Amino acid sequence: xxxxxxxxxxxxxxxxxxxxxxxxxxxxxxxxxxxxxxxxxxxxxxxxxxxxxxxxxxxxxxxxxxxxxxxxxxxxxxxxxxxxxxxxxxxxxxxxxxxxxxxxxxxxxxxx
Amino acid sequence: xxxxxxxxxxxxxxxxxxxxxxxxxxxxxxxxxxxxxxxxxxxxxxxxxxxxxxxxxxxxxxxxxxxxxxxxxxxxxxxxxxxxxxxxxxxxxxxxxxxxxxxxxxxxxxxxx
Numbered sequence: 001x002x003x004x005x006x007x008x009x010x011x012x013x014x015x016x017x018x019x020x021x022x023x024x025x026x027x028x029x030x031x032x033x034x035x036x037x038x039x040x041x042x043x044x045x046x047x048x049x050x051x052x053x054x055x056x057x058x059x060x061x062x063x064x065x066x067x068x069x070x071x072x073x074x075x076x077x078x079x080x081x082x083x084x085x086x087x088x089x090x091x092x093x094x095x096x097x098x099x100x101x102x103x104x105x106x107x108x109x110x111x112x
Numbered sequence: 113x114x115x116x117x118x119x120x121x122x123x124x125x126x127x128x129x130x131x132x133x134x135x136x137x138x139x140x141x142x143x144x145x146x147x148x149x150x151x152x153x154x155x156x157x158x159x160x161x162x163x164x165x166x167x168x169x170x171x172x173x174x175x176x177x178x179x180x181x182x183x184x185x186x187x188x189x190x191x192x193x194x195x196x197x198x199x200x201x202x203x204x205x206x207x208x209x210x211x212x213x214x215x216x217x218x219x220x221x222x223x224x225x
Contacts, residue, residue, distance in 0.1 A: 032211040043202055043216040044155070088154065092211050099145070099170065100214060104154035 002027045002093045006103035015112045019076040023089030023103055026070070033065060033072045036088040038105065044088055048074060079110045114139050116217035118203050123222045125190070125197065133188045133220045135203035143209035144186035147202040148172060155202065161186055162209050190222065198224045 003026040013019045025033075032051050036044035050056045050063040050072065062075040072091075076083055086105040093101050116137045125131045137144065143162050147155040157170030161180040175194025180186055186205075190197045201220045206212040 034213060036216075043219045046213055046215060049213055090214075099157050099160055099209075102155040 002091070002095070002101045004089055004091050004101050004103040006087075006089055006106045008104060008106060010107040010109050012109045012111060013079050015079060015081060015110055017079050017110075019079045019083065019108055019110070021074040021076075021087050021089075021106050021108065022071060023073065023091075024071045025089075025091045025101075027091065027094050027101075028067075028070065029094040030067075030070075030091045031094070032092055033063070034090040034100070035061075035063060035072075035074045036090060036102075038086045038088060040085075076108075079108075081110050081112050084108055084110050116203060116205055116215060118201075118217040118220050120220060121218065123220055125222060125224050127224065128192045130189055130191050131222070133190070133201055133203075133222070135186045135188065135217055136184055137186075137203075137205045137217075138184060139205055139207075139215070140183075141205035141207050141215075142183070143206045143212070144180070145204040145206075145214060146170075146176070146178065146186070146188045147204065149200040149202060158188065160209070196224075197222055 005024045035048040037047050038044045048063040050065045056063045060077045064073045088105045089103040090100040119134045145160040146158040156172050159178040161167035177189045203217040204214040206214045
């Protein structure tokens with residue numbers, strides 16, 4: 001069974017700070033990586049996709065991928081209270097290529 | 113507007129009843145998925161379908177059944193064989209499965225009375 005590991009948190013950061021969320025995965029062959037944001041009681045919303053080593057920036061969000069070390073991270077700059085949510089990391093199962101394996105998520109709390 | 117709809121938003125089931133959750137998408141996606149999420153837990157895959165009239169079991173298929181008669185629709189039936197069905201059920205779709213991004217519907221919260 002492929003694994004995706006995340007620190008459950010909660011991760012607490014002050015408003016305006018950088019929040020750093022990490023994810024490690026077990027499948028060395030993984031080619032794509034996704035970050036979802038899930039507010040309490042709501043469904044997950046895709047916020048970032050990354051496919052190549054290095055950084056990918058989208059507004060206040062930066063995804064960082066290191067395939068050699070098998071980790072992917074999400075940085076949120078200028079954190080806002082509205083960023084408070086659970087962040088899920090997802091990686092395709094390359095053996096059964098038609099499904100994603102989700103981490104359990106990291107709870108982020110941004111305090112004003 | 114393109115998107116995924118799920119109904120009902122809330123569903124209550126009595127012991128021994130079968131209930132069916134609806135999922136419809138107008139994104140022209142080939143692949144559709146059903147997940148279950150328990151409080152404080154991650155998503156677990158129940159069933160998925162790559163094309164019409166074909167579907168595969170996920171990690172926790174026991175007590176559930178699906179059909180895929182139309183590209184747009186992927187209903188999930190929670191049968192009486194599912195002993196602990198109270199959970200948040202999420203339907204998702206992707207363009208062609210595999211490495212593609214998945215997009216989620218708003219979910220159905222099922223409670224057993």
